[in-house]
Amino acid sequence: RLNWGGLRGRGVWRYRELLPEPGNTVTMGEGATPLIRLRGHGNAYVKFEGANPTGSFKDRGMTVGVSLALSIGVKGVIVASTGNTAASAAAYAARAGLECLVVLPKGGVAKGKLGQAMLHGAKIAEVPGTFDNALEYVLEAVLSDGRVNNVNYYPLNSINPWRLEGQKTIAYEIVEEIGVPDYVFVPVGNGGNIYAIWKGFRELVDFGVIDRVPKMIGVQASGAAPMVRYWRGLGEARIDNPRTVASAIRIGRPINWFRAYRAVKYSGGEFIEVSDDEILMAQRMLGREGIGVEPASAASLAGYLKALGEGMVDAGDKVVLIATGHALKDPDTLLMNSNVNMVSVSSLDELRSLIVAQEPGI
Ligand code: F0G
Incomplete structure (x- = not known):
């Protein structure tokens, strides 16, 4: 209880x-x-x-999903992603000592997320098209008859209930x-x-x-x-x-x-x-x-x-x-x-004028 x-x-x-x-x-x-x-x-x-x-928020799911992957003894985890799932899977897999393969829509992932996946040592595959194509690839690769058939790479997209x-x-x-x-x-x-x-x-x-x-x-x-x-x-x-x-x-x-x-x-x-x-x-x-x-x-x-x-x-x-x-x-x-103009300042007087006359950049 x-x-x-x-x-x-x-x-x-x-x-x-x-x-x-x-x-x-x-x-x-x-x-x-x-x-x-x-x-x-x-x-x-x-x-x-x-x-x-x-x-x-993906980290909340990955702490559970990657813990499970580690417990069942797989070699790595695999995800299709628009970026955040990839960054999170890569980091948690690295923490767990597991491999991580991320499948991304080519040109469709923001730079910070891509950089994170790289930093944490994921293998990165880009596919043409959108996230939907990437997910289709991953599901085709790991499922048959709706069941996970690949014991090496555990799928951690959000179809994963854990x-x-x-x-x-x-x-x-x-x-x-x-x-x-x-x-x-x-x-x-x-x-x-x-x-x-x-x-x-x-x-x-x-x-x-x-x-x-x-x-x-x-x-x-x-x-x-x-x-x-x-x-x-x-x-x-x-x-x-x-x-x-x-x-x-x-x-x-x-x-x-x-x-x-x-x-x-x-x-x-x-x-x-x-x-x-x-x-x-x-x-x-x-x-x-x-x-x-x-x-x-x-x-x-x-x-x-x-x-x-x-x-x-x-x-x-x-x-x-x-x-x-x-x-x-x-x-x-x-x-x-962000819509803010940067000002170049080359003298102390110019800096002082900003302190007096600065307008909030809205
Ligand atoms: N907000 C952010 C920042 C996300 O990264 C996502 C999903 C969502 C909202 C939507 O959540 O898919 O559970 O409805 N990102 C996934 C990814 C698709 O690959 O990182 P959802």
């Missing part, structure tokens, strides 16, 4: 009673991320997953800190994370810790919004040429579409879309509050602002925005979107 009040430690493994227990634990202090109250926008908090060891178990701890941390929110906004790519978070809340309802789940709002970029399409009854949850500045969620065929659908449907939530301009604006707004997120993560705030504007949520509603990844992940977009 769960002793919710008697939990010890911090981060993902604080909730070990609610997680699978592999024989080895490969951990780097993931989880226990800050929940930061937003200034000036209703009653909203940002769950800053950029504070994880490799800078995204990864999602780790990610559900986002919900536990939120509840411990502020109770049940009214809404949780989550950027959706493959749909694994929104499902994992919902599952975390639901378990706490089952355990009698809380009495309801928050409404889960899945936010997609309008050029890559297969879940919105399906939600509105416009066809299957797939589109052919996903396009968005938010490369992390540039996904046309979400593998966890049904899980994501269930999370949103049974929580009474909604799938919504936001434009790239809205995403970039939200990234700048968070930046000016000291919170540095990558574009995909800014989709949560963009979605919240839209929902406020349309009256879908009230300013008084308690809302959590999941900020999935760190700003440094995508330095190109960061520089493009």
Whole structure:
């Protein structure tokens, strides 16, 4: 029986009673991320997953998934990725002494993430097309009849249930800190994370810790919004040429579409879309509050602002925005979107004039 009040430690493994227990634990202090109250926008908090060891929520899943991979004695792990999964898998595999093969859409991965995969010693394969093609390659390579057939390289994409178990701890941390929110906004790519978070809340309802789940709002970029399409009854949850500045969620065929659908449907939530301009604006707004997120993560705030504007949520509603990844992940977009002119200074007087006359760069 769960002793919710008697939990010890911090981060993902604080909730070990609610997680699978592999024989080895490969951990780097993931989880226990800050929940930061937003200034000036209703009653909203940002769950800053950029504070994880490799800078995204993926670490919560990898600590569980890679622990399991190590325990079952595989040679390495394999993932298809838009970048963050690759960075996280590479780091945790390195920590565990396992090999890591990452399969990436050529030209579709932000530089920080690519650099991390390289730094941590992953083998990197690029495939033509989008993430969807990369994932298809990986699944073809490791599965037959829907079962893992390759015992050398353990697949750690978000179809892997152990990864999602780790990610559900986002919900536990939120509840411990502020109770049940009214809404949780989550950027959706493959749909694994929104499902994992919902599952975390639901378990706490089952355990009698809380009495309801928050409404889960899945936010997609309008050029890559297969879940919105399906939600509105416009066809299957797939589109052919996903396009968005938010490369992390540039996904046309979400593998966890049904899980994501269930999370949103049974929580009474909604799938919504936001434009790239809205995403970039939200990234700048968070930046000016000291919170540095990558574009995909800014989709949560963009979605919240839209929902406020349309009256879908009230300013008084308690809302959590999941900020999935760190700003440094995508330095190109960061520089493009920052909009600040640098001034050259070649004398002390010029520097003094800046101190007197500096305008905030907005
Ligand atoms: N935000 C960020 C920063 C991500 O990297 C991802 C997914 C998501 C949101 C969406 O989460 O797929 O569970 O719905 N990134 C994967 C990757 C696809 O390969 O790093 P999801």
